Amino acid sequence: MLKSLNTAATGMAAQQTNMDVIANNIANVSTSGFKKSRAEFEDLMYQTQKEPGAATGMNAYSPNGVQTGLGVRTAAIQKDFTGGSAQVTKNPLDLQIEGSGFFQVLTPDGETAYTRDGSFKKDPGGRIVDKNGNVLQPEITVPADVAGLEVAPTGEVRTIAGVNSVPQTIGQIDVVNFVNPAGLKAVGKNLFTQTPASGQAIQARPGLNGTGYLAQGQLEASNVNIVDEMVNMITAQRAYETNSKVIQASDQMLQSINNLR
Structure with missing residues (x-):
């Protein structure tokens, strides 16, 4: 259960970085020669309980295995050098x-x-x-x-x-x-x-x-498209909110376990 708290926290941190990049793009919408950036992410290590293809019996193998992801991190912030108007x-x-x-x-x-x-x-x-x-x-x-x-x-x-x-x-x-x-x-x-x-x-x-x-x-001119950045900002905000709800749900589940008699 504690893994979901940490996993959602990495998602919130990643979306915060995403929002920082978007905010910098929007702030420089009128900066001559400015090139917009894009945050790129990658998943973290997986906790493997059963290897894919592991033997489950005589001549039987697990087709998928059991792997639980541990979150996300920022892999790179890519500059886009397409020309501005x-x-x-x-x-x-x-x-x-x-x-x-x-x-x-x-x-x-x-x-x-x-x-x-x-x-x-x-x-x-x-x-x-x-x-x-x-x-x-x-x-x-x-x-x-x-x-x-x-x-x-x-x-x-x-x-x-x-x-x-x-x-x-x-x-x-x-x-x-x-x-x-x-x-x-x-x-x-x-x-x-x-x-x-x-x-x-x-x-x-x-x-x-x-x-x-x-x-x-x-x-x-700057190559920032303000409409695209507004859409990206809304997407990042919703992803951040969803990750925070995962933390709330995990906390409620832990509270239910704690209240068992």
């Missing part, structure tokens, strides 16, 4: 990768991080940085006296000094891809870092080696 901003430093790939930025501690959020700015020195001041890699500095900035789909950055002037190339934006993007470590601030599970970063010009082209003047 495009949000047109007409800002020349807003960039979207139309397909696979990540922008590279250099953090203050000298580590290279990766992001899908292409809302870039200029720092006081004219360098292209993200909203937290991390410098886009390869580093590109925009002169102060330019009249316009153009980013080609293949990542070539050009400046225009005047109406009749010839565009000048000042840099090249490359993107990187990974064999297993889901293995990247999310560190907050729309950034990911490389791990042994993700594999090594593969740098390429946008549009080559399976990467997407760049689109200037637009951003990638």
